[in-house]
Amino acid sequence: MIKQQVMSPAVALYHWRENGMSIEKVLSQTCFTSIGELYQTFDDDMKNEQAAVAERMMSPDERQREEDVDATWVDFGDYLREFVPPSEYQDEIERLLPLTKTTRQIKAAAMSRPFRDAVRRRKAQ
Known part of the structure; x- marks a missing residue:
């Protein structure tokens, strides 16, 4: 065959x-x-x-930056598409990147076990 x-x-x-x-x-x-x-x-x-x-x-820093830009698009994509002209996307993303990074850090800290344990101990006192 x-x-x-x-x-x-x-x-x-x-x-x-x-x-x-x-x-x-x-x-x-x-x-x-x-x-x-x-x-x-x-x-x-x-x-x-x-x-x-x-x-x-890509270097690790470039990869991290790309992940941050993708997260910014996920979080603020509707806002960008509706209120920002495409020619200004890059500037607006640069402005929103610190907010995205801080939000990700806060979420990561809130999800970590030591943080939850500290909150429970504080409530118990």
């Missing part, structure tokens, strides 16, 4: 460009219906790979 293998978009485009494989054969080997869909998938794969490489190259 012959098992047909499906080519990835990158391999299919390589064979089409370098080896002169016909478009029909490329599409049949990849299960796509159009070359546009194939190219879009290839482009998305390339962008995802570049993002993954960039993320691996």
Whole structure:
């Protein structure tokens, strides 16, 4: 029994460009219906790979900053989209970052066990 293998978009485009494989054969080997869909998938794969490489190259401080910016978007995203023009997003995020960091620290401290125990002891006195 012959098992047909499906080519990835990158391999299919390589064979089409370098080896002169016909478009029909490329599409049949990849299960796509159009070359546009194939190219879009290839482009998305390339962008995802570049993002993954960039993320691996981040320092811990850069990674922490990105997490803080993401948390700011989660907390204040509706406010930003409704009241702040897109050209001013960066400035407004910079203004809101200290609030986000402080809020995260307060939540982390409130969830820690020693803090809860201290509150219980204080209430017992």
